[in-house]
Amino acid sequence: MQPTSSPESQDSVDALLKQTWALIDEKKGIFWDLSDRIWETPEVNYTEFKSSKAHLELLKQQGFRVTEGVADLPTAMMGEAGAGGPIIAILGEYDALPGLSQQADVAEPLPLQDGANGHGCGHNMLGSSALLAATAVKDYLEASGLPGRVRYYGCPAEEGGSAKGFMVRAGLFDDVDVAICWHPGAFNGVMDANSLACNELNYHFSGRAAHAAATPHLGRSALDAVELMNVGINYLREHMPTSARIHYAITDSGGFSPNVVQAKATVRYLVRTRTLPELTELLKRVDKVAQGAALMTETTMKSNVLSGDANLIGNRVLEELMQSHLERLGGPGFDDADRAYAARFQQTMSQEEISSAFQRMGQEYKPGELLCDYVVPLDRPESSMIGSTDVGSVSWVVPTVQCRSATYTIGTPGHSWQLVAQGKSSLAHKGLTHSAKLMASTALNLFTRPDLIIAAKAEHDRRLAGTPFVNPIPDDVQPPFPGSH
Template sequence: MWNESFIRMNEISRRTLLAGSLASTAVWMMPPSFAAAEDGDVSESAKAAHDAVEAVREAILRISREVWKTPELSLHEEKSSEIHLRELREAGFKIVSTGTSGIPTAFVAEWTQGESGPKIGFLPEYDALPDLGNAAESRQTPGPTGVEVGHGCGHNMLGAGCTGAAFALKKMMIDKNVPGTIRVYGCAAEETEGAKVYMARDGLFSDLDACLAWHPGPMNATGLLRSAAANILRIRYIGQTAHAGVDPWEGRSALKGAELFGIGIQFMREHMKPTTRLHYIYTDSGTAANVIPASAEIIMVIRDQDREDVNSVTEWVKDVASGAATSTQTHVEIDHFFGMYDLLPNETLVNQIHAHMTKLPMEWTEEEQGFAKAFQREMQLPEAGLMPVIMPLLPEITTGGSTDVGDVSFNTPTGLFAIATMPIGVGLHTWPVTACGGMSIGDKGSIYSAIIMAGVGYDLMTSAELRAAARADFDRRKAGRKYVSPLAETRLRPDGIPQHLLMRDGSQELGVEFVEEAVDSKTPMP
């Protein structure tokens, strides 16, 4: 029984959180002042948000279901972004931009009432993942477009909840004649080179009073969760080819440079902080064993608790790469092509979100619980079903993962939470997440999340005191640090944008660098 396992909880760890099994293995050890920090009664705005979401329910579910049926990889989200744009236009939102910040499938839309007032943002995502296509069934079976692509991170639900919250908040503001601006950011490519980082560099979040988002998960929870900052490097070694059997002395192996780099990284590990993560793959290592490789390439992800630490480790990694090149008489090229900030939590927004979460009618049918338990049997997990309660507030903890929401959080107060859309113990980026997202479990995630965000959004729109408290916590945590984009100034857009989208968007004329479709997925996933 889930309640029995909850009683046995006695510790929290990054590992259990990321594995998605935290709900059945850990208890929250929170400072009493934080646990009791929910100020004020939100019953009125929670009820209004529930009613407003009911009024736009069909639009929310239409977004989630259509995006689920047409899954698209990062930077390829033509249909998915257009589904959101179609519904936003229908709901009376102005499309401020498409192809935002150089990314064809990104956009910004907004709606304003009155001549002044607060500005609240929402962050829908809609990209899918490779190899996770699945039908809405509790077994592995191809989905609407096969198995190649599927919403194994639940972004069909995530996007529907965020955009739907904007619709509901608009209705609440009209009903009470509340002035303000609602802004919806179409956040393409979260799984690779997230649009939010490019938007943040362009200052698109800096005028907001607050930003709200959620993510599907195995639990119903919010708290002072921090994600890791990250840098991603492409390290390419250039050598000299030769016949490996006849005259290898004439060559210089790029692969040896790459291999020595890997060894150098292993020797770094003893001296890294517990928060540091170094992981990499070889994306090019030669084509024939009897030919000295003239080129080799590594994609390297470096994570740490904040930008200062991750940048420090990055410089060491670059030194190792250069040293390996010197040792093997090869040449190395280092492209620091992407990075993300750590997530800056906001205690004021977290408390307000949790207050609204506790007002949710968290209900799962017997059929939905049975569906969830079938996954758990399939994956040899305890048959605990779906989480039926709201978790206590989570204490401050840094996870090993990263998100481009971090860059948003360094530009405006940002609130995040999770709603259970997958069985307890099942992690993200798995086929059960895709399956649950295509049926009533996923529908409830979209609806529940929209209710919470609409309610909190309304509170922010109507309470200058709440906005001031969120800003004060933001300023305190930021501690005077200036946001400096992790992107190089010369980096105009992400890798991997299909040529036809660049042509359609007018972002790029046909040239040598785009002769081939840039669809090979060498970019790692956050």
């Protein structure tokens, strides 16, 4: 098949999809195994050494040209295949979450090791599926002689580490034409560009130690400053956009002795808004609250940014293309055994958790529905309960499209032991295969239709006209490697 600048016939698109999906089915077992191995060695932000090595080895085995440690991130990588033509990126992740250790397939909280890590967001599947999709695209390009390059980006530290933001800052996406990715979920659909821009930063207060009983007047409490900042932020909540979110954690209370005035204390804030410009303005107000707390306590304050994500920028051209493929593909193909498995887990969930899952996807609550084996429409009510992702920063510099594929029971809370437990199941394997088929066919259809790439870029430019991208990670900020902050 050769690229064309005019719409393709239905028969040619169907043939492309059939060939692509066959390539996925040929090799899916290799990538199920990869997903399971990543699940078994869960590693958190910037410590994904075993996980990244497994992806690197498979990239090399599948014939990609590999670059390790990109953007000076030891666990990041890039694998490329093909020649000439457009460049399409497929993004993978493989980081886990702390404290979510859980035995596979067990429908009750039962950690493998108390306090250990676990894949509570499905990133063991995410990277494996993305690499499977990239491999199928590579194989098709080689067999057809179609010009174009596919790149697999191995991206660490999505869970608060903002690795893609650092990769964007390093220019790794400057020559990319389109970026494609996915996320495990409970439903099947093209993702709407609905996320919050955010910055995570520390506020450090310094005061003066003193005996809390004998000479309290000589002390200047950094812990008091932290508490006053938290009170001030709580008052600020009434006067910020309703979509904004501010969260905090006291990471250093200054000590454990109540008879000593604490000379040092640190609070970490995560500030989220709908857009980057809104984030800039809200951060100014948060900083003023911190300065006020320091003034009231006669302490000094300094802050430092740890990480940051931009909000997602959508692309209707790419979303409609991916949706058309998804409607031909249908659901993952769950069977009675899958539904029986899911029933055990849904019994551990509240009705509120289950109904909220439908609500977040703009769907009517269907009591008793265990698994999604259908396609949700592209145009659906937008959820107001959203988080942040470092894919957002990529979407500001290159047209980006994402999907969700059902990999777990409806109602499964994100970042939960239930999600970890389902991470090696048939549901996970079928869902990651499903998303790989969708991403690979979307990429290949773009290679055969360069006019769609041009249209996607034009839409991207229109959406960002007058709003230049300012990376929420300042140039002087280094990645928050363990022990660096």
